[in-house]
Amino acid sequence: MPRSREIHLRQFATGALSSSNFELVDIGVPPLSAGEVLVRNRWMSVDPYMRRRMSGEGGYLPAFVTGAPMEGAALGEVVESRESAFAPGDLVLSMFGWREVFKTRPEHLQKIDPRGLPARAFLGIAGMPGLTAYVGLLRIAALRQGDVVLVSAAAGAVGQVACQIAKLKGHVVIGIAGGADKFAYLREIGVDAAIDYKAEPDLAGALTSVAPTGIDVYFDNVGGAHLEAALRTARLHARFALCGMISEYNSGMPGTGIRNLFAATAKDITLRGFIVSRHTDLREEFLHELRSWVTAGKIRWRETVEVGIENAPAAMMKLFSGENVGKMLVRLD
């Protein structure tokens, strides 16, 4: 019987995460039944949205269950199959989360064909985060010629793609991120202006100095003070794609919310929230465009990699202290 180590949710999280929220568990995986597939994960995804599921409240996805594995995306390799559509060596995406080995039925696996991309890119730029950037800009904010585009958490998994797609579509792009490393990375990926919010006591002022006529589109990954600054500097008829609010996920009940939402009334701003899983009809179009950009060397991405399943909790905590640049991954050897 193969062994698997898993990271379970030990207790619901309120406030900042700590190692006491997680538990490393060693289990035996039972033999395959007919129609089942055995998968060994190679890469696990660490995503901000998982934090919300740890709070016991649910949301757009059910809350995680204490004493059960942390669910999420992973890239694995088939090691044994009792199902004709899968063979050992196949690369598969799954949503079973932080486990080394698992068995499942084929409908829960998505075979991938990397074609020129590293397989793990399907957890990042070619996967959910990349599609999120594409959907948010092209469908939700509905980019149009001449838009000045602001992206927050711009050096993160989604933000790095959003900045570059907006540039490739011909826009002036401003990226906000925290710290000198991320600031430097934003310049590398070609944003027109980068703002290190940790070095700017007055975010709205910094925004105004790089976009004196205001912004037309805001791709929000942060919420809170970043969203307030964007509302303050938005131009008439601006469109905001509300993708995520990482500044708030660690708060049990946020004490202070968005205080200047009246700007939406004053400036005819549209704020539209979205969850990428409701927009997967754009996936093929996105992958087609992405492959052409990759082939032409017009897009790049970064990853922050932790090694070993025992370090997944630390990877999650680093995501919230902002220590990652680009996509946060855990590699399993």
Next chain:
Amino acid sequence: MPRSREIHLRQFATGALSSSNFELVDIGVPPLSAGEVLVRNRWMSVDPYMRRRMSGEGGYLPAFVTGAPMEGAALGEVVESRESAFAPGDLVLSMFGWREVFKTRPEHLQKIDPRGLPARAFLGIAGMPGLTAYVGLLRIAALRQGDVVLVSAAAGAVGQVACQIAKLKGHVVIGIAGGADKFAYLREIGVDAAIDYKAEPDLAGALTSVAPTGIDVYFDNVGGAHLEAALRTARLHARFALCGMISEYNSGMPGTGIRNLFAATAKDITLRGFIVSRHTDLREEFLHELRSWVTAGKIRWRETVEVGIENAPAAMMKLFSGENVGKMLVRLD
């Protein structure tokens, strides 16, 4: 030389209004020059948006000027004219605000033809507040069949019209207002459910009990806790028309904002702000529909009337303590 009494802004307002913000001034109106028209106001409008202009901050309209009259809509009668297009007795709308008598050039006057409506209705249901309700529901929230519609400040000038238009368009309508009088009025105008928020410690709970499957459209006149409750009870793909936030206008810098805006992301909600003056292309269509509803006895409205220009400041204060039902007007005899 005719005399005119005017209400001037004496000092900028922070927090709740008081009589010290206003000053009653008596002036002489100089004789008409060629091309000018002399108007005696009969009805003055008292509107929530004027409060924002009193704070010295401006916004989508410039801040009022201290020592000058409170600008706003008024209905008057031409008493003397040196311009061929206007004759004594003509009814005219203007934006010169809280003054008894004024002279101006014809381009600043809009002649009205009441045709079956009381002239003062052009400050209310047939004027800016009525058009605001129409634009917010039909263009901004884009009502579609089956929508459950929530309206806040539902017994106010805009809200009373929004509730009835939504009913006339075939929707289930929930109105929120404060106090037993307004609650009773909402039942009179035919809402499916009325909520007296002053009697409900748990607004979101009250909403859920009358709309167990949630709301699809929210017409927001209030902001704050009302907007939070609407976000909490909104259904997937809900649309919010952000018309005004009267709960916040008296706050210099609101201490607490909207704390659950992440619901927009989780439920693909669109929030769209608007100012009716940018949507006047719908005015003729609106007036056409309104006249047919009035003729058929399908729509009604209420007004709260104060008498005499010296009582305009009190009328404004009553608007913010919620003492009006329907449109707040000042009658000048």
